[in-house]
Amino acid sequence: MSVKITLLTLVLVLASFAMTAVWAAEFHLGDAVVHTLIDRTSRVDPTGIVVGATREQFAAAVPSGFAEMNILAFLVKTPDALLLFDSGLGVAAGGEILDNLIAAGFSPDAIDHVFLTHLHGDHVGGLVRDGKAVFSRATVHVSRVEQDWWLSPERAGSPYAGGGENARIALAAYPGRVAPFEFGQEVLPGITVVDASGHTAGHTLYDLRRGGERLWIAGDIMHVADLQLPYPELTVTYDTVQPAAAAARRRVLDQAVAENTPLAGMHMPLPGIWRIAADGRGFKKYPVDGKP
């Protein structure tokens, strides 16, 4: 019996090590540590997602026919606060962020701030579980433009009605704790919110500066990195205003190259944080500690 328990314990410990090893990509930003939290990993056939790519572009960028497109969130631990950027799909939709957060030793009650890049379900679903707030103490930060767009009565009866209802439910679980911001604001010391709209009306890039170091948490600035880095003009079916989404991507990637700023993206291949280099007419990614 005791042997069985010991074996079971060992298996659980090994399983939790494996889980931790998967999620706990760490990136140091001054005295803060940034963890990549996995909600779901997947390889997708991008032909139904990316708009307007030629057969040649698919073949060149995704020769296997499948591209890595994950759902991620980022946890930032500073000496005095725990910050979560986006919250994934939520437990009810099979999202694993809450499990991975707990497996890594963090309580959802310990999260001080949740910063939302936008209000799509794969970013706000994790805010609620059974209609209740998952993060009992957190202030939820969201672009005022984004919030107003999704909660507008004009969404009712539109193709965005379901998304609007999801957003309303997620934010309603945090009465008095939703803090809408204007672009350009420094929402916390060292965290400035930048207009990266196009994917959605108020899609936000978070510009983090700490101890002379910098990181951009860029939400859905791209979805299928394999295609949209070499061909940044390609948009996806999820982009609300496709030309604006492409323009925002080009602008952000150009600036990431010029300033050598690492980019964290919610759908990027693991570990989710990359540096960007120019490559022909487009871009390529390379490891944060690597060479282009």
Ligand SMILES: [Zn+2]
């Ligand atoms: Zn998304």
